[in-house]
Amino acid sequence: MTVYSPITCEGGNPEALLVKPCDELTDGCCELVIIRYTLDQYWLDRSPELSLIAYYHLAREHGTIVIHFAVAEASQGMSLLDVSIPSDPWDAFQYVAQQLSLPVFSAHQPIPLISVNIAKPWGQEVWFTGIEQRGVAGAGSANQQSPLPHVLSALPGKLCGNRHRHLILLKILDPLPEEIFGDLYFELHQEKREVYVVTHVDPLAWPGGEGAIRFGFCAKKRQGFSSDKEFRQAFLSAVSDYEITRREIDQLIDRQRSLAGLGDNEPVDADQLKAWLSLVPMDLTREELKKRQYMESFTDSLPLSVGDVIKVPCLTPHSLQHGVRTIEFQTPVYERLIVSFAQKVLTQQHWDTEEAVKLMLLEQQSPEAHMPILVEPGLDIQRIVDFEDFEVRRVSLDSGTSMSINSPESYGVLMAIDHGIVIDGSLAEPESALLLPGSCHLLVLTNSSPKTACFLLAFPK
Incomplete structure (x- = not known):
């Protein structure tokens, strides 16, 4: 049995401390290296530091270095270093991982990603590489997982070419199958680029098997105006007029939230919302529908079937519709301008319509060939x-x-x-x-x- 002492990493990148032991390993030999280091939690407010400890099993096989590793918070991992553990490096590595219930990863094999579900007013997003204050994806298995940024921090160069803070964002958009309740924000992006791949169209929401995405603007409607400036102004007026009615309804719903002991911006399920909406005066409900239909008459829609691919260019307003499930890859930046929404926006107090209308592209975008x-x-x-x-x-x-x-x-x-x-x-x-x-x-x-x-x-x- 052996007592192992950790190496302290001063610079925050433990990978640099593995160069020397890897170079010194002779063929057929192995070693356990334990490094304590500090992770800057860049996804949280003020980026608080977290002390981590990484366990590396290094082996040289036929001239090639093979690295297995596991990561724990130092407060958890340091407890084992005060006791004797097996002297054989591989047995010691396995013992530590088992005692701390840590998933074991290899620098030379795929790393399974564990998703985190993010509730939305229209359904949910399922993040696989998301690292934000709203949620952090994991790695490992359903039974044993570590936060993805912890795993990447142990070998940032080998695992992702030091791009660990800017991974391609992979997620699933999973909207509710009901009209309005499952329709996403009509929004545009200035920097973020997105591509959707349709994996499921809810047969009850879309009996014909073809869903939709609201995408850009109606060419025929646009032709009815003397200029694009006039079209933009008319659309802005339509959205602003709708927003007044929308907020009036939202205020009535907020009273119901308060009576139920909920905060104004807490998400609630669609059935509860429908029950509250049934209490809204009928004339206000009719007004909302009329204004929404007029507002949406300015926009265009594209049909979507399983297997379809939609590339979303910057500055093109878009809104995936209810019951259309997609896989999405996107630039890992959080920025958007909300043009309109047929529910209350829970994540911000305002719409960005005026700014968006100035920037938005009006030309219809032709799909690119694969x-x-x-x-x-x-x-x-x-x-x-x-x-x-x-x-x-x-x-x-x-x-x-x-x-x-x-x-x-x-x-x-x-x-x-x-x-x-x-x-x-x-x-x-x-x-x-x-x-x-x-x-x-x-x-x-x-x-x-x-x-x-x-x-x-x-x-x-």
Whole structure:
């Protein structure tokens, strides 16, 4: 049995302290290195520091360094260092991970991402790489997981090319299946680029199997005005007029929230909202509907079916509609201008209509053709979006077909869509996601299902 002493990292990047022990390892040998360091929690107000402790098992096999690691908060992990643990480095590493219930990761294999659900007035978002004050995604398994930023901080260079603070944001948009209650904000972005891949259209909400996204503006309506300036002003007036009625209704609903002991900005489920809305005077309800329909007459909609891809350009107002579930990859910045919303906005006290109307694009955007990367029997790889800061590929594998993925330049993010995708012998469930480290070894993916199966790959630039 042995007592291990941790190394203290002064600079906040423990990876730098692994260079020397890795260089000194001879072939067939291994070592346990324990490093205590401070993480700047950049996603929280004032970025408070957190003391972490990382356990690294280093081994040199046939000239190659293999790294396994686990991370704990120092307040938890330091307790084991006062007692004797197995002297064999691998046994000691396993013992620590087991005693602290820590997931074990490899720098050379995919890292399973654990989602966090974020409640929205229109449903929920499911974050896989989100790191914000509103929620932090995890890594590991349902039974053993660590916060994703803790994991990335242990090997930021090897895992993601030191881009750990700016990962491509992968999430699922899961709106309620009811009109109005499940319609997203009509909003635009100045910097954030988004791409949606439709995975489900609720058959009760859309019996024909085709959902929708409100997207840009109606060309015919626009032609009815003498100038774009006049169109913008008319749209701004329509939204402003609707907002007056919207806020009047919201104030009545807020009284019901108060009676129920809820805060003005606490989310409530759709059934409760409908019950409260039934108490709104009928003439006000009719007024809201009339003004909303006129406001929405300025906008356009695109049909959406399962498998469709929607690229959302900057400055294009858009609103995914109820009952249309999508996978979304986006630039990891939080910025938006809310043009309008048919419910109360809970996250801010105002709409951004006036500013948005000045910036918004009016021209209809033609969908871009997908770029074939590799098409051969059993395998089809298409680049479905090519933004300035990242790209997304859709890969289709026929039954029984395999392909390999080389180590990405910095990192990659993989999302399984269909059943049957096996990654290095492990089955990936639909809508499960993996981080592919830049130091990842060659991966082999196979479709074990009897049908064609798809998955998505995103890479930063």
